[in-house]
Amino acid sequence: MDQAEIKSRESNGAKKTTLDAVVIGAGIAGLYQLHRMRQLGLKVRAFEAGSGVGGTWYWNRYPGARFDSQVEVYQYWFSEDLYKAWKPSERFPGQPETEQWLNFVADRFDLKKDIQFSTRIESATYREKDGRWDVVTSDGERIDTQYLLACCGMLSAPLNDRFPGQSTFKGVITHTGLWPKEGIDLKGKRVAVVGTGATGIQVIQTIAPEVGSMKVFVRTPQYVVPMKNPKYSQADWDRWSSRFNELKTRVRSTFAGFDYDFENRPWAELTPDERTQVLEKYWNDGSLSMWLATFPEMFFDEAVSAVVSDFVRDKMRKRLRHDPKLCDVLIPSEADYGFGTHRVPLENKYLEAYLQDNVDAVNCRKTPIERIVPDGIQTSDGKVHEADIIILAVGFDAGSGALSRIDIRGRDGRSLKDRWKDEIRTAMGLQVHGYPNLFTTGAPLAPSAALCNMTTCLQQQVDWITDCIAYAKKHGKGVVEATKEFEDNWVRHHDETAAATLVVKTDSWYMGSNVDGKPRRLLSYIGGVGNYNRQCDELAANGYQGFAMT
Structure with a gap:
């Protein structure tokens, strides 16, 4: 650790560390946020629950996992040399290659020395007396930090305890977002897949040829678009590299960051x-x-x-x-x-998988899943669908879930989890009123919560947060907090924009409908990435109006 860190021992023996900034997560946003904080000269450490970098590309290692943003725009834009130095193999690389790329980035900028792996942030409590946060980790370390920078991911809180009786199942049961590193032997097995969202589709199309039999439990059918995924040669990548500055500018102005x-x-x-x-x-x-488009x-x-x-x-x-x-x-x-x-999921012969003799679709609108029993899945008609392996592709508590699973308490000890149980609201997805010096990426009410090429929106938010902190430091301010008026105005604008669309009339994880009791609100700002970025730029140009600094 940095020798400049101030360390002491509390009476109970727990380690106490003082930092300028804590970054939660070491995925796309967390790595870049760590890099930017170091550029400001701050004492910073990132904390990552996994044993390596990658965020969603660390955890989601299920068969067939790959992103569906073209690799030429699923990129970091802060370094043209970095862009040119890594040649992707295809238009939509799979998880192993993407994880390798993020390790390449982390190693190139020597980021891992400031990342504490296999460590979760359990709680964070704001101290009003001096405007700092008390943070406690899963190994009992206590951290005193000025800034708490949440880069937890918008799809990183898996709904893994979904059905009664899961613990009684005699075979292997796993959530796609918690796929074991050592993998699962699927060859010749009776496999049940629950869920047909983007993740379920990737799993189904990939494992259909190798399993003995597969039953897919379908509740919500999906419109799908066939993916075209050509291989990229060095000449192909050189052509994309020559357009680096053009692409960097372009993605900031389009509706969805592509x-x-x-x-x-x-x-x-x-x-x-x-x-x-x-x-x-x-x-x-x-x-x-x-x-x-x-x-x-x-x-x-x-x-x-x-x-x-x-x-x-x-x-x-x-x-x-x-x-x-x-x-x-x-x-x-x-x-x-x-x-x-x-x-909208992209797929590769997903529909054709159901034409195989070993694949059956179970209509869960007619016969919903009632419970999981020792031998498999029981549906409402009393039938037990026997299985050796159950794969839960049932999604996430999106947008708000990752932060809600941390005990975060702001002014007056107010729990963020409790607040979001009543109503999910933020100030542009960058802060939440009542939680000073807590900055967020991939949080609700910003395009990055769902409707964006993630590298575009997460980097934009990290840059905005970094510039805001630099502005506060330059003007001798130590606490930054979105005002209630600003947050109210943003929530109103967000809702008015969403209400004009058909999206709010549809039940989906975009609306929080996949989580029982979750307040209904479109999680992602749907006014467009270019429009959102312009509003953020205007705030910065006007001295961060709406964000009180003391």
Whole structure:
């Protein structure tokens, strides 16, 4: 540890450490936040629950795990040399390669020396008398820090205790977000997969050829888009590298932080044939551009949503060979929800997996899961679906869950967990009123909570937080807190923006609907990444109005 750190021993023998900043997490945001704090010359340490760096790319090592942002924009933008130094193997690399990349970044900037691994932050309590935080780790260390920088991840609180009777199961049961490092032998086994979101889809399409049999428990069918994932040569990467500055600027201004955007002519100005041509073009691109670069009207206009949704449904029906049972279970109906109001998964022969003789789909809308029993999964019709291995692809307590699982107490000892049980609110996803010097990335009410290419939005937030702290230090201020008025205004703007869309009419993890008792509010700001960034820039240019400094 840094020799400048002040260490003492408390009477009970617990170690006490004094720091300027604590970073929670060593994923995309945490690594960059650690780097930026060191650039400010602060005494900083990051704490990571895993044994290595990577965040979501450390924990999510299930079969088939890969990101669905193109690798040329899923990047750090603070170093052109870094961008050029790592050559990805394909457009959408898998988890092992992404974890290697993040270790490459950490080693290149010597970040690991300031990361404490296999350590969770258990609690953090704000001291009003001097504007600092008392932090306690899972190994009992007590830390006195001025700034608490939460880079916990928006999808890092797995819902792993989901069904009654899980502990009675005689076989292997695991959540995709907690997949064991040593892996699981699936060959020839009877496997049950619960959930068909983006993660479940990746697992299903990957393991279908090797398992003995697989039953997929489907509650909410998904619209899917086929992924096109070409290999990248050095020449390909050199071409992308030559566009570094262009891409760096571009991703900050688009709706979702990618290098593509809604730039087609308005829906109303096109003929039906012209609309279809646009949809076919982006469908064939094999990326999230089908969702985030075709027609923004699909988010607001039910008639447009219906046409786009039926386009996707037709593509899916053909791949399922118009099998009526499979189409009913796997394709959303007009009555379910529209394309794009849920997270849109990219896939590779996912639908074709159900055409295999060893794969069956269980319709959980007709026969919901009641419990897990020693031999498998029992549904409401009394049937026990026997299994050797149960894979829970049931998602996360998104946006708010990671922070809610830490006992964070701000002014007057107010619990953040209790506050968010009543209502999930933040000031632009950067701070929460009542919790001074707590800064957040990937938190609710910012694009980074869901609707963004994560590297774009997380870096923008880290840079804003770093610049805010630098501004406070320059002006001799030690405490930064979003005012109640500013937070109220942001929540109002967030809700008004969300209410204009069809997204809020759909039950999904975007709305917190996947967690019993979670307050209903769109977790992610849907006003666009470019718009959000402009508002953040304006705040900084105006001396961080809305953020009180003392």
